[in-house]
Amino acid sequence: MSDNELDNIPLPDEGPDYGDMPPPDAAPDFGHGAPDFGPGQDEFLPELRTPPHNYEVEQALLGAILANNKAYERVSDFLLPQHFADPAHNEIYSACKSLIERGQLANATTLKAFFESSGTLEELGGTAYLAQLQDHVVTIINASDYGKIIHDLYLRRELIDVGENIVNSAHEHEIDLSASQQIEKAEQVLYRLAEEGQTEGGFVSFGDALSVSVEHIDAAVRQGGGISGVPSGFRDVDKLLGGFHSSDLIILAARPSMGKTAFVTNIAFQIVQSKKPGYGPDGEPTEIPRSIAFFSLEMSADQLASRILSSAARVPSHNMRRGELTDDEYEHIFQVSRALSQYKLFIDDTPNLTVPGLRTRCRRLKRQHGLDMIVIDYLQLMSGAPGGKSDSRVQEVSEISRGLKGIAKELDVPVIALSQLSRQTEQRDDKRPQLADLRESGSIEQDADVVIFLYRDEYYIAREKPGQAANETAEQFQERAANHEARLASAAGKAEMIVAKQRHGPIDTVTLSFEGNFTQFGDYDDPESFPEQIG
Incomplete structure (x- = not known):
């Protein structure tokens, strides 16, 4: 026709x-x-x-x-x-x-x-x-x-x-499937049906896409400091990443004892202390506090809260655990805890959490309190969908990473997921992580918008305890021991945040300070960069 x-x-x-x-x-x-x-x-x-x-x-x-x-x-x-x-x-x-x-x-x-x-x-x-x-x-x-x-x-x-x-x-009555797991399985099926129910998808005009892009640019200009996303609170990190962007999946990986939980906890704590432009009940423009969902699959909620309290009050966490506190320290901790309780940091320590379960909790939190970021500690402790039949753990982890990326896009918030690294880093002379070291990687590297590695040279140097060799003189041993002490002193209190992948920007390494007593990271200022004091 x-x-x-x-x-x-x-x-x-x-x-x-x-x-x-x-x-x-x-x-x-x-x-x-x-x-x-x-x-x-x-x-x-x-x-x-x-x-x-x-x-x-x-x-x-x-x-x-x-x-x-x-x-x-x-x-x-x-x-x-x-x-x-x-x-x-x-x-x-x-x-x-x-x-x-x-x-x-x-x-x-x-x-x-x-x-x-x-x-x-x-x-x-x-x-x-x-x-x-x-x-x-x-x-x-x-x-x-x-x-x-x-x-x-x-x-x-x-x-x-x-x-x-x-x-x-x-x-x-299925022994292997509890009632709560049946609910999560039903939610997953309903979510898939809801996804299939979208009839408004398809092409977006270049003009509409440009409008959204200009809005992001405008937000960066108004926020200042070159930050268009959620600020991490670390000067050099925000300079490199421009903040954490909505709908991004950020993978933060490190070997044990590198401080990845402490680092992401520091970030979460600094974010909930900040505010963003919004509107009050009267419709007038104002600043509203940010909200974070923190899924702690490794530590209990009270342990994570103790870490944050130790960092904020600057009291060693091991002293808090043992109760070895002075009266002044105890009073200070009490006052700090009252101040911290007002922040919108919500902790969920449910073990073996599934992607559908996480999605449901985050939807509810966003509806009730708002949501600016999701943190998962850590990805490999999550479970696959209830009733799912994955051929291998690698495939299951790949499905989890794809699910987390889907949640980031659906809720339009950044998702930071901690991840383990394989032991092959320990076999190299240079133990700095690489993308190939992601454990059970599957599609983690492909799904992630940003991949960050945390590395502390101090950890490895401290474990290289020099011993005198049989054919070594005392002078040679002392020289080698002095060299070891110098290397340890040079690396002490420093950490490297290695951005190995960034879909929207460059890759680089940022140096941070680290205080183990308070499990606290901070901006690093190189003493050599300051001018010498005169007189």
């Missing part, structure tokens, strides 16, 4: 005559009536209902496609053959899809030949039914609306099926 012929197609208010059939946009018949089982019997029987469907809408959309194949372009992004309730309509739409995507014409004549070759023409109603469909012409403008009705009814049928499966699963 030519473009000129499109003008002859009736407008929506001049639609085709369906006779006794309801119009396509009429409310679908869900079949709420129950059969008559005789006097006095039906009141004791449950109401029988057929799954939601609307065959007339399906016929109207197929008629639009057969009359003008351009109608297919309006629904092809979200409508699939299995979305049709009538199996015959499923087959006809699938045939139209195949013909149109091959550049061929799809109408009653070509479909007749198509189904004759497969021997299914009569099962679909024969030539008469194809002609009848083509006669059900609607405007191409309405094609998208018809497609959305069909897709919505499909989702309702799927939702009914999910509900029945949830009920049946709850009735069954």
Whole structure:
């Protein structure tokens, strides 16, 4: 059909005559009536209902496609053959899809030949039914609306099926699947169904994309300091990364005892102390506090709180654990704890947390208190989806990393996930981590927008305790011991934050200060960079 012929197609208010059939946009018949089982019997029987469907809408959309194949372009992004309730309509739409995507014409004549070759023409109603469909012409403008009705009814049928499966699963007592895990499994299925229910996806115009980009630039200019994301609180870190950006997955990896939990705890604590532009209850512009969800799968909530308290009060954590405190220190800790309790740092120490469970908690937190960042300590302690069957732990970790990236995009917040490194770093002379050292990496490196390694040379030098060799003189040993002491003094109190991957910027290494007594990182100022004092 030519473009000129499109003008002859009736407008929506001049639609085709369906006779006794309801119009396509009429409310679908869900079949709420129950059969008559005789006097006095039906009141004791449950109401029988057929799954939601609307065959007339399906016929109207197929008629639009057969009359003008351009109608297919309006629904092809979200409508699939299995979305049709009538199996015959499923087959006809699938045939139209195949013909149109091959550049061929799809109408009653070509479909007749198509189904004759497969021997299914009569099962679909024969030539008469194809002609009848083509006669059900609607405007191409309405094609998208018809497609959305069909897709919505499909989702309702799927939702009914999910509900029945949830009920049946709850009735069954599975030893390996607790009730809470069944809930998480149901949430995962519902989330997938919600993802499939998005019909508004597709291309974004370059102009719209540019508008969002300019908004980010404007935020960076207004915030100052070259920071467009959530500031880490560390001067040189923010200079390199520009803050932590929304929808980014940041992997922070290190060998044990490098201080990765302490580092991410310091970042979280500094972020919740900062504020961001927002609006008050009266609608007036104001500054509102930032909120962080911290999932501590390795440490309990009170242990993590003790670390933060030790760092904020500058009292050694081991003294706090043993209760070796002076009266002044005890009073100071009490005052600091009261001040810290106002910050919006929410800790979840649920073990074996799954991605669906984490997503549910974060959605609820964002709705109730707002959410600016998610921290997971650490990725390898998470579990796969309940009921999932991964062939290997590597594949399971890969699914977890993809799930975390999906959460970052869905909730539009940065996600920092701590990760372990393999022991192969210990076998090298230079023990600084590399991307290949990510443990059970799978797709971690590909999914991550930023990969950060934490390294402290002091840790390794301190363990190189020099001993006198049999063929070594006392002078040679003393010289070697003095060299070791000099190396240790040079590395003391310093840490390296190595940005090995950054999707939006350069890679580099940032030097930080580290105080082990308080498990605290800070900005590093090189003494050699200061001018000498005179007099």
